Amino acid sequence: MFTKILIANRGEIACRVAATARRMGVRTVAVYSDADANAKHVAACDEAVHIGGSAPKDSYLRWERILEAARQTGAEAIHPGYGFLSENEDFANACAAAGLVFIGPPASAIRAMGLKAESKQLMEKAQVPLVPGYHGAGQDPSMLHQEADRIGYPVLIKASAGGGGKGMRLVEKSQDFAAALESCKREAINSFGNDAVLIEKYVLRPRHIEIQVFGDTHGNCVYLFERDCSVQRRHQKVLEEAPAPGMTEALRKKMGEAAVAAAKAVNYVGAGTVEFIVEQPGGYDQPDAMQFYFMEMNTRLQVEHPVTEAITGEDLVAWQLLVAAGQPLPKPQSALKIIGHAIEARICAENPENNFLPATGSLNVYRKPDCTSFAIGDVRVDDGVREGDAISPFYDSMIAKLIVHGDDRAQALARLDAALQQTHIVGLATNVQFLRQVVKSKAFATAKLDTALIERERAVLFGQDAVGRQLAIAAAVAATLEQEKTTQTADPFSQRDGWSMYGRSQRYFQFAYQGVELAATLAYAQGGAPAQLSVTEVGAQAAGEAQTLQWRALGAGGLDLQLGAQRCSVQVYVQGEAVTVFTPAGSAQLTEVDLLAHAGDSGTEGGRLTAPMPGKVVSFAVQAGDSVTKGQPLAVMEAMKMEHTIAAPADGVVQELLYAPGDQVAEGAELIRITSAVAA
Structure with a gap:
């Protein structure tokens, strides 16, 4: 076994490899960019080497610097993680030339499977079904x-x-x-x-089912069953689970053997995933009619490998290290069994309500599920961040992976929703609430799965108000009043508790919630106790219904809240005017408007079209003087390794392009000035 390895990656996979290596008595070396100088993976390793600038091309993709870091620190092997250089045959060859073990497949296998067209020609010869x-x-x-x-x-x-x-x-x-x-x-x-x-x-009603394979240098190759990765947005996975719902034993064996045949066709060594597209010509409830076709082979560990670990009880990173050190596979095919059901949710910095646009910012609050409330092994969080860390535009938008295991799928679903409920992230947009909507949807709960599930179920997945504005505002009002208690003096005339010598007193608040301006009135009973809360849209003629409001502070922003007949525990985080409320049903974000602070603010930005996130301008589809119509593509930006099209918000005429292709721009930067268009 190795004594020291270098991890040529970052984030949660680097932390994961470091943890497994430590359990095996192997020391680790981290590499890091300017943006990652204080990252969690740097602290997780025994040593760390700076390799360059924040952009991947200046650091994590500069393999000559990574090799030099390995030489300087005396590492014997390099673990590439996933992404970056993990499937780069030139890097694998360079490791071998430098006398380092590449913890992955041979360069020849990477080359054979790296190009989709060539790999499919190879699979055709191996009699693996093709689309x-x-x-x-x-x-x-x-x-x-x-x-x-x-x-x-x-x-x-x-x-x-x-x-x-x-x-x-x-x-x-x-x-x-x-x-x-x-x-x-x-x-x-x-x-x-x-x-x-x-x-x-394009296969109709397609499911994305992949097989985990593992080979060694002794000619052994096994499959560790399947994962269903059908729930996707923008062709990227959102939820992954193992085993695949509805999978028959006959189809599992057939797909597993096909995956092993694919791996053996390229003399595969290490962890790999053979991905299949599965057609459901008989519908969702007829698994016997399913037909599978080879899509591609990922010659690396996958992001979703923890669900395979959960149902098999095997540590796949440990397997990687053992196989790379020349040892045989720990188990033969006959010794591998499926135990229960596991699901992984990718928690990402993005806005699902805005076409999953990536988000950047700081993790001002990052609270993970309390694993002590579950049995050991039921809930696992893989991450590479800590509270206070920043999510930059340079890398992938994934914050963490939340993995749950249960005796069956129903139990795993319940545990996933409970763990998501306990996941509190404040400071930037995330998909946590959206994940809860997917998990609780009838289509996912009943395993009506295909890669179009999110688009097919838009009506129940998007635009949902899980909390409700009455409860969200009640929680924000209660949190504000609790916060004020900590700053009050002994002077009774300075108290803001609603006390009045005569009659009732009232307190007014203003909020912005889901694009609507709302006025809240808290009417106190004589003696100062909060009595009733009413919420009305600003400018509305009729007053909102008043409901009794009571609460009890639980500490650290927690409240036992009762609004009318509704009672629940809520967690409220207040940062300036931004208020985030977490309830058992879901979370809500609102703004408590300080009217004095905003006096004189302009009500509109006119014809400005701004960047929705920091990134690089790829191209413009218009020139100054062009007439545009609402929805017409105007520009393409690239952020977090994905392209995003920016469209005209209304009809108008282009006055000026304020950047050139290739320019880096900040979030909110004005890109295009157009007349007769509302603000982007």
């Missing part, structure tokens, strides 16, 4: 268009060197193909340095 499509080397745009027309729409254009949902476009009709191809190639060259694409028939 109908074009996987050839020719890349002439007109020829590719003809192939798409031949295959029949809808089709998927996929970057041959791609992964993680990048460089992928769905095309539903022929006239949209050219624009989609251009966008796909641009994203592919930026992400992978290779703009070659392949085209495949």
Whole structure:
């Protein structure tokens, strides 16, 4: 076994590898960029080496600096994690040339499986089922268009060197193909340095089911069963679970053996994932009719590997280290069993209500589930951040992975919702509430799964108010009054407790909640006790219904709150005017407006179109003087390794482009000035 390894990655995977290595008595070396100087993974390792600037191309993708760090620290092997250099054959070869063990497959396997088109040709020879499509080397745009027309729409254009949902476009009709191809190639060259694409028939009602495989240098290869990764947004996974719901033993064996055949075809060593697209021609309730097709092989550990660990009881990172050290697989196929059910939720810094736009900011509050309230092993959090850390625009938007295990799927679902309820993040937008909506939706709960689930269930997943404005404002008012108690003096005339010598007194508040301005009136009973709260939209003619409000402080922002007949425990975090309320049903964000502080503020920004997040301007689709219509694409930005199209919010005329392609811009920076358009 190794005595010291270098982890050529960051975030939660670097922390995970460091933890396993420590249990095995192996010392670890972290590498870090400028942005990660104080990151959790740096503290998790025994040593750390600075390798460059914040952008990946200046640090985590500079493998010559990583190799030098390994040489300086005396590391014997390099664990690449996932992403960055984990599937880079040149890096694997460079490790070997430097006398270092690459903890992953041989470079030949990475090369064979790294290009989607070539790998599918290889799988065809190995008799692994393939989706109908074009996987050839020719890349002439007109020829590719003809192939798409031949295959029949809808089709998927996929970057041959791609992964993680990048460089992928769905095309539903022929006239949209050219624009989609251009966008796909641009994203592919930026992400992978290779703009070659392949085209495949888009499978209707598709499920994404992948098989975890593991090979060693002794010729052994096993599969550790399947994971269902069908719940996706923008072709990226949101929830993953194992085993796949509805999987029959016959289909599991057939898919597992096909995955092993795929791995053996390239003499695979280490952890890998063979991904299949599964068609459901008989509908969701007829698993016997399911047909599977090879999509690709990821020649690395996957983000979702913890669910496989949960149902098998195996540490896959430990397996990686053992196999890389030349030892045989710890177990044969016959000794591997499925135990219970596991689900992983990816907690990301993003705004689901705004097309999952990535978010940046600080983790002002980061509270994880109380694992002591669950049995040991039932709940696990893999992360690479701590409270107070910043989520930057340089890397992936994932904050943490929340993994739960249960005796069956129903129990795992209940534990996942309970753990998500206990996950409190304040300071930037996240998808935690959206994940709860998915978990509680009938489609997911009853395993009506396909990759279009999120789009198909938009009506129940988006625009939901889980808390309700009455309860959210009641919690904010109670929290404000509790906070004021800590600053009050002994002077009775300075107290803000509603006491009045004669009759009743009232206290007024103003809030912004889900884009609506609301006025709240708290009417005190004689003697100063809070009596009733009413909430009315600003400018409304009729007053809102008044409800009795009572609460008891529980400490650290917690309140036992009763509004009318409704009683629940809430947690309230107040940061300036921003108020975040967590309840058993979900969370809500609102703004408590300080009217004096905002006196004189302008009510509109006119015709400014601003960047919705920090990132790089990729291109503009318009020029000064062009007339535009509402919804028309105006510009493309890149942030957190994804492209985002910015559209016109209303009809208007372009006055000026304020940046050039390639420019880095801050969130809120004015990009385009247009007349007769509302603010972006």
